[in-house]
Amino acid sequence: MIQSVDTPLAGLILLRPRIFGDQRGQFLETFNQQQFNEVVGEPIDFVQDNESTSSKDVLRGLHFQMDPHAQGKLVHVVKGAVLDVCLDLRPNSVTFGQHFKVELNGTTKEMLWIPAGFAHGFVALEDQTIFAYKCTAYYDPTAERTVRWNDPDLAIEWGVLGPLISAKDQEGLMFSTIKDLLSV
Numbered sequence: 001m002i003q004s005v006d007t008p009l010a011g012l013i014l015l016r017p018r019i020f021g022d023q024r025g026q027f028l029e030t031f032n033q034q035q036f037n038e039v040v041g042e043p044i045d046f047v048q049d050n051e052s053t054s055s056k057d058v059l060r061g062l063h064f065q066m067d068p069h070a071q072g073k074l075v076h077v078v079k080g081a082v083l084d085v086c087l088d089l090r091p092n093s094v095t096f097g098q099h100f101k102v103e104l105n106g107t108t109k110e111m112l113w114i115p116a117g118f119a120h121g122f123v124a125l126e127d128q129t130i131f132a133y134k135c136t137a138y139y140d141p142t143a144e145r146t147v148r149w150n151d152p153d154l155a156i157e158w159g160v161l162g163p164l165i166s167a168k169d170q171e172g173l174m175f176s177t178i179k180d181l182l183s184v
Contacts, residue, residue, distance in 0.1 A: 002032070002111075004039045007102075009088050009095045011115040013039060014102060015074075019109060028109055030076070031134070040113060044072060046134040051078070054124035054131065059163035061121015062087050062147040062172065066181070069143035070116035072136035080129025081105035082122040083159055087147060090117035091182050097175065099156055106130070119147045119178075121169075123158050145181065146172035 005014040015036075019028045037043050054060065062085065065071050075084065087099045103125070104110055114120055122131065146169055149158070153175045173181075 002035055002039060007100050009086065009098060009100045009118075010093065011090075011113075012086055012100055012118070013113040015039065015111040015113060017109050017111070030109075030111075031074070036074070036113075044136060046074070046136055048135040048138055049132065050135065050139075051130060051132045054080075054082075054129050055164065056124055056127045056129075057160050057163050059121065059123040059149055059158060059160070059165050059169065061085065061169065062119035062149055063121060064089060064117075064119040064145055064147070065137065065140060065143040066145060069137050069140040071139075072116045073114045073120060073133045074111055075104065075114060075120070075122075075131065075133040076109060076111040077104045077106045078130040078132050079106040080124060080126035080131075082124055082129055082131060084112055084122045085120070085156055085158070086112070086114050087119040087154065087156075088117070089119050089147075089178065089182060093117070097154075097179075099154060101156070119145075121149060123160055123163055125159075145178065147178055148172035148174050151175045 003016040
């Protein structure tokens with residue numbers, strides 16, 4: 001059984017699974033298609049699962065895929081903690097260009113549903129953080145785009161002074177360029 005919490009950005013849903021524990025350890029159901037579809041309000045099909053391991057202060061993102069390869073993602077932390085950031089890039093959305101941040105960790109096991117049309121990224125808050133996610137579309141490198149993580153127009157506070165960032169993410173596009181790509 002999962003409890004859902006709406007976020008300030010329409011479509012983003014924070015999911016809180018019920019964790020059962022005793023002196024032996026704990027158990028939780030990490031995914032249930034029927035319950036997930038009920039919470040989201042529509043049938044969602046996942047086609048790919050991914051997992052990454054990051055050292056503390058590694059920043060990944062903000063990534064998204066252009067249509068028709070746009071991905072919805074169900075994300076969670078298996079071990080460690082992240083500051084998860086989602087940026088609304090849906091051209092007709094009233095929250096277009098706004099972002100939402102939440103800490104996800106391996107203790108509470110909260111998950112975040114990110115519908116297609118959002119850019120997504122995170123910064124690892126602990127060493128050996130394991131981050132997992134389900135995708136509604138296959139990865140397509142020709143459709144992938146990256147929004148510059150430190151674009152001053154977005155004013156995202158990542159909470160780290162010297163994040164470790166890949167060359168690809170360092171070369172992300174400014175939000176103004178992304179708006180042009182999306183014809184906003």
